[in-house]
Every structure is written in structure tokens, then in C-alpha cells.
Amino acid sequence: xxxxxxxxxxxxxxxxxxxxxxxxxxxxxxxxxxxxxxxxxxxxxxxxxxxxxxxxxxxxxxxxxxxxxxxxxxxxxxxxxxxxxxxxxxxxxxxxxxxxxxxxxxxxxxxxxxxxxxxxxxxxxxxxxxxxxxxxxxxxxxxxxxxxxxxxxxxxxxxxxxxxxxxxxxxxxxxxxxxxxxxxxxxxxxxxxxxxxxxxxxxxxx
Amino acid sequence: xxxxxxxxxxxxxxxxxxxxxxxxxxxxxxxxxxxxxxxxxxxxxxxxxxxxxxxxxxxxxxxxxxxxxxxxxxxxxxxxxxxxxxxxxxxxxxxxxxxxxxxxxxxxxxxxxxxxxxxxxxxxxxxxxxxxxxxxxxxxxxxxxxxxxxxxxxxxxxxxxxxxxxxxxxxxxxxxxxxxxxxxxxxxxxxxxxxxxxxxxxxxxxxxxxxxxxxxxxxxxxxxxxxxxxxxxxxxxxxxxxxxxxxxxxxxxxxxxxxxxxxxxxxxxxxxxxxxxxxxxxxxxxxxxxxxxxxxxxxxxxxxxxxxxxxxxxxxxxxxxxxxxxxxxxxxxxxxxxxxxxxxxxxxxxxxxxxxxxxxxxxxxxxxxxxxxxxxxxxxxxxxxxxxxxxxxxxxxxxxxxxxxxxxxxxxxxxxxxxxxxxx
Numbered sequence: 001x002x003x004x005x006x007x008x009x010x011x012x013x014x015x016x017x018x019x020x021x022x023x024x025x026x027x028x029x030x031x032x033x034x035x036x037x038x039x040x041x042x043x044x045x046x047x048x049x050x051x052x053x054x055x056x057x058x059x060x061x062x063x064x065x066x067x068x069x070x071x072x073x074x075x076x077x078x079x080x081x082x083x084x085x086x087x088x089x090x091x092x093x094x095x096x097x098x099x100x101x102x103x104x105x106x107x108x109x110x111x112x113x114x115x116x117x118x119x120x121x122x123x124x125x126x127x128x129x130x131x132x133x134x135x136x137x138x139x140x141x142x143x144x145x146x147x148x149x150x151x152x153x154x155x156x157x158x159x160x161x162x163x164x165x166x167x168x169x170x171x172x173x174x175x176x177x178x179x180x181x182x183x184x185x186x187x188x189x190x191x192x193x194x195x196x197x198x199x200x201x202x203x204x205x206x
Numbered sequence: 207x208x209x210x211x212x213x214x215x216x217x218x219x220x221x222x223x224x225x226x227x228x229x230x231x232x233x234x235x236x237x238x239x240x241x242x243x244x245x246x247x248x249x250x251x252x253x254x255x256x257x258x259x260x261x262x263x264x265x266x267x268x269x270x271x272x273x274x275x276x277x278x279x280x281x282x283x284x285x286x287x288x289x290x291x292x293x294x295x296x297x298x299x300x301x302x303x304x305x306x307x308x309x310x311x312x313x314x315x316x317x318x319x320x321x322x323x324x325x326x327x328x329x330x331x332x333x334x335x336x337x338x339x340x341x342x343x344x345x346x347x348x349x350x351x352x353x354x355x356x357x358x359x360x361x362x363x364x365x366x367x368x369x370x371x372x373x374x375x376x377x378x379x380x381x382x383x384x385x386x387x388x389x390x391x392x393x394x395x396x397x398x399x400x401x402x403x404x405x406x407x408x409x410x411x412x413x414x415x416x417x418x419x420x421x422x423x424x425x426x427x428x429x430x431x432x433x434x435x436x437x438x439x440x441x442x443x444x445x446x447x448x449x450x451x452x453x454x455x456x457x458x459x460x461x462x463x464x465x466x467x468x469x470x471x472x473x474x475x476x477x478x479x480x481x482x483x484x485x486x487x488x489x490x491x492x493x494x495x496x497x498x499x500x501x502x503x504x505x506x507x508x509x510x511x512x513x514x515x516x517x518x519x520x521x522x523x524x525x526x527x528x529x530x531x532x533x534x535x536x537x538x539x540x541x542x543x544x545x546x547x548x549x550x551x552x553x554x555x556x557x558x559x560x561x562x563x564x565x566x567x568x569x570x571x572x573x574x575x576x577x578x579x580x581x582x583x584x585x586x587x588x589x590x591x592x593x594x595x596x597x598x599x600x601x602x603x604x605x606x607x608x609x610x611x612x613x614x615x616x617x618x619x620x621x622x623x624x625x626x627x628x629x630x
Contacts, residue, residue: 059215063208071219
């Protein structure tokens with residue numbers, strides 16, 4: 001159990017997760033408010049979906065798991081989207097269609113299918129929290145770099161002395177992927193998690 | 207059995223989430239609706255101080271021009287907010303997005319340019335010059351350096367206010383006499399304008415002169431002058447001819463000789479184009495003789511007229527200076543025979559020859575030695591006033607070639623004023 005738990009936590013680290021969530025990071029990290037909004041939406045929908053799926057997974061037949069899990073994730077994402085539209089309309093405007101596409105996001109679905117489906121509520125909650133929190137942190141770090149250096153602003157407030165030095169390309173799609181790549185490289189270098197993960201996978205195979 | 211179970215589970219999940227969302231919608235629905243209404247009203251509120259809620263009344267109005275997108279009525283009766291668009295020759299992909307707030311008394315209480323794709327745009331403070339004005343827009347000038355964009359902007363405001371006036375929703379503003387007369391200038395003295403925009407320097411008021419304008423191309427002057435309590439428009443052309451019109455546009459020159467004298471004195475000695483015009487005549491006819499200045503009484507782009515002879519033939523040359531891009535003046539010499547047909551057309555300083563306006567290949571129009579340039583000028587040979595048409599326009603260089611066409615039309619008008627016989 002300990003080994004399983006560790007491997008799930010490791011596989012949920014940003015170095016793996018980032019690739020799956022790259023589109024969301026690129027689309028939602030041009031502004032720190034949008035990044036926090038997307039991060040919170042991912043974390044909450046992942047957490048709630050994991051709790052429900054881990055509680056019900058024994059009752060759901062194998063052949064019905066995928067459609068049922070998708071329905072559950074879509075339901076939670078829709079509820080979160082409604083709440084955000086009501087209470088954070090500005091963030092919803094910034095996120096646009098990307099908030100709705102969370103319902104079919106591989107980030108959440110994989111977490112539910114691989115973790116919640118095989119483990120109890122505690123591990124599912126732990127994994128969802130770690131994955132969602134890392135996702136949010138990475139989003140915010142990318143947004144911080146892109147908004148400050150690309151837009152010359154912070155939290156939507158213009159920083160006057162940066163206006164002449166801002167790098168507009170960072171605010172666009174190219175800048176999104178560039179910053180994400182740099183952040184991924186730094187995380188991998190600092191944690192060595194890729195290496196650790198590969199070793200872990202090999203041990204499991206053996 | 208498996209299928210039924212699957213459907214059953216799915217139905218339960220759908221029912222649970224459907225019910226949850228149905229219930230949640232009672233809480234979030236009104237908030238989302240209010241948010242959406244607030245977002246839509248946000249830009250309207252920016253131009254309507256104190257405005258809160260609006261009703262779209264566009265469909266109830268008649269005669270709504272294409273430039274007016276929506277007309278909103280402020281539900282508390284504060285006035286109207288009009289969303290409209292405008293385009294100029296500097297417009298890129300999207301037209302100007304203008305929102306105008308008009309209070310219940312018919313005065314502009316707010317105006318904002320929300321978006322534009324103009325390559326050359328007026329200053330950010332320009333729209334504020336409209337605030338407090340009624341539909342007469344008295345005192346609102348075009349923006350120097352961005353006359354075409356500001357003209358389009360002003361035109362959109364006039365059309366927007368015109369909708370409310372024609373539907374009896376606000377009272378029409380009363381224009382001042384000076385304003386009415388100034389608006390006649392582009393029609394009555396085309397030499398002072400380019401593209402319908404006044405292209406003139408202000409002349410200091412003195413004596414009976416209330417306002418004065420000196421054409422940038424040297425084609426004359428326009429003065430708004432007072433006669434007792436009345437105001438009159440006095441036009442002076444480059445040849446020193448004078449014309450006086452009243453507020454209704456009637457020619458009252460015969461009754462106002464004194465004002466004409468004062469206007470001519472104020473105009474002073476005008477630019478003498480004899481030398482440059484003669485050079486262009488001699489370039490076309492090296493044997494031209496007896497080049498004699500001729501007076502003309504039209505008010506256009508012609509700045510000099512002369513008659514000359516070659517052998518037994520007598521011709522009339524009309525030297526015009528129409529303005530094109532960046533207020534650059536072209537030099538055009540149109541030679542017309544006694545029958546009123548063009549025998550020679552020469553154009554110098556064409557805008558498309560300076561790289562200001564050209565498409566690939568078109569720039570050769572500015573090269574006097576290029577065949578394409580010669581072919582273009584030869585198109586004018588034999589044309590009479592009645593046969594001058596858009597066939598002389600150049601696709602891709604429409605501003606410059608339109609200016610050449612207008613100058614040619616002015617030459618015909620000047621020829622008719624000399625011969626008093628109209629098209630032959």
C-alpha cells in the first residue's frame with residue numbers, strides 16, 4: 001500500500017502532470033487571477049470527483065466506469081462553472097471555453113480513473129490535493145512570469161515602469177509554452193523526479 | 207442486463223447532478239443574469255452618468271443608418287446611449303467602436319471610442335471635445351493630423367444624433383451662422399478641401415472678417431464676414447475673383463462689393479504660379495508663344511490659367527494644385543483647345559510617385575519616362591467635360607487619381623467660366 005501510495009503521489013507531480021495540462025497552463029496563465037481561478041477549479045473538481053468515485057467505484061461495473069466517471073466529472077465541473085460565473089465572472093471571462101473543457105480534461109479523468117478507482121477515500125483525497133495544488137502552483141508561477149514580464153502588470157494592475165520593457169511574446173501562446181517549458185525544466189532539475197519516477201516504474205515492472 | 211444496469215447508473219448520476227444544478231440555478235441564475243446585464247450596461251454606464259438600466263429601442267426607430275448599431279434608452283429617463291461604428295480610409299480590419307451618451311436635453315453627456323483599427327488616430331482627449339454639445343456640434347473641430355479619422359468619427363456622431371432627432375426623441379441643436387457658412391466651404395470652394403475635409407490655415411479676424419481660411423494649396427480664401435447682424439460667406443479664388451453667398455447659399459455678390467474689396471485686401475498678394483505653370487506649358491509645347499494669364503471665376507483647385515498659341519492654334523492651360531496624402535500638393539497642367547477638349551495633360555509630384563500611395567507597378571506612374579505613366583496621361587487626351595469619367599481612376603491609387611480627376615473637372619469649369627459657353 002505504501003509503495004502504491006508513493007507512486008501515485010510521484011506520478012501526480014508536475015513533471016508528469018504538466019504535459020497533460022500544458023494546454024490549460026498555456027491558455028490560463030497569462031493573468032494571475034485566471035491562473036488561480038483555473039487552479040482552484042481543477043483542484044476542487046478533482047477533489048470532489050475523486051471522493052465520489054472512490055466511494056462508489058465498487059458499485060460501478062467495469063464496462064460502465066468510463067461514461068459514469070465522465071458524467072460525475074462533468075457534473076462537478078458544471079456546478080463549479082455555475083458558481084464561478086455567479087461569483088467570479090471576471091475570471092470566467094478570462095478563462096473562456098477552457099473552463100468548460102475541464103470536464104473532459106485528461107488531468108482530472110486520469111486522476112479519477114487510476115487513483116480513485118483503485119483506492120480508498122483518504123488516498124484519493126491526498127492525491128487530488130497534491131495534484132491539484134501542484135497544478136495550481138505551476139499555473140501561478142507561469143502566470144507570474146507571463147503577466148509581469150509579458151503584460152507589464154500584476155493582478156491586472158499596470159506596472160508603469162515595465163511598460164517600455166515588457167516582452168509581449170510572453171503573453172501569447174508561444175510565450176505560454178516557453179515559460180511552461182522553462183518551469184518544467186527547473187522543477188525536474190530541482191527534484192530529479194523524472195529520474196526517480198523512471199526508476200520506480202522499472203521496479204514495479206520487475 | 208448489463209446494459210440496463212449501465213443505463214440505470216447513468217440515469218442516477220444524471221438525476222443527482224441534474225437536480226443539484228437545477229437547485230443551484232435558483233441561487234446562481236439571478237446573480238449570473240445580473241452580472242451579464244451589468245457587463246453589457248458597463249460600457250453604456252461609462253457614457254451615461256447615473257445610468258443604471260437600459261432598454262434596446264433600436265427596432266422601434268425608423269431611418270436607422272448602417273453606422274448605428276444599437277440605440278438604448280436609459281429606463282429612468284436620463285437619455286439615450288447609442289452604439290455606433292465609423293470607418294475612414296485609415297481603417298484596418300474593424301471599424302471604430304463608438305458609444306455615445308446623449309442626455310434628455312439632446313446634449314452629449316459622454317462619448318468613448320472603445321476600439322479601433324485606424325493606422326492614424328486622433329488623440330485620446332479628442333472625443334471629450336464633443337461633451338456638452340447638441341446635434342449642431344458647435345465648436346467641434348476635426349483633429350489636426352488625423353482629419354480623416356476624426357471626420358469619420360464626427361460623421362458617426364452626427365448620424366447617431368440624427369436618428370434621435372428624426373424619431374422626435376431629442377430636439378435638434380441650432381447651428382450658429384458661422385457654422386452653417388463654414389460647412390458650405392467644401393461645396394462652394396473645393397480648392398480649400400481634400401476628401402471633403404477643410405485643408406486651410408486660419409486667418410486672423412479683422413474688420414468685418416469673423417473667421418478666415420487660407421487654402422493650403424494656394425487656391426484662395428474663404429471668409430465668414432459680418433454685414434450688420436447678418437453673416438455672409440465670401441470666397442476668393444487664386445485669380446482674385448470674389449463671390450459672396452448668404453446663409454441660404456444664394457449668390458449675393460452683386461449686393462456686397464464692399465465686402466469683396468475687404469476680402470481681397472485681406473487676401474493680399476497671392477502666390478504667383480505663373481512661372482511654374484509656364485514651365486509645364488513649355489514642357490508640353492516647346493513652341494508655345496504669347497503665354498497670357500487669363501482670369502477665371504471658378505472656386506476649385508485651379509490656381510492659374512493662361513492662354514497661349516502654337517502656330518495657328520490657341521490653347522488654354524489650367525494649372526491645378528490638388529492635395530493628396532499628407533497634404534502634399536500635386537501640380538497638374540491641363541491644356542484645353544478652343545473646342546473644350548483636352549489636348550495635353552501633365553501631372554507632377556504624383557503621390558504614388560513618392561511611394562506614399564502605390565501598389566507594385568503603380569509607382570511607375572510617378573516616373574515621367576515610364577510607358578505606364580504616359581499611357582495614363584494619354585487617357586485624358588480628347589476628353590471633354592461631358593466625357594470625363596471614372597475611367598481615368600487607377601485602382602490601388604484611388605486617392606491620387608481621384609485628385610487628378612477632380613482637378614481636371616475644375617479645369618473644365620474654369621475653361622467654361624472663361625469662354626462662358628459650357629461644354630462644346
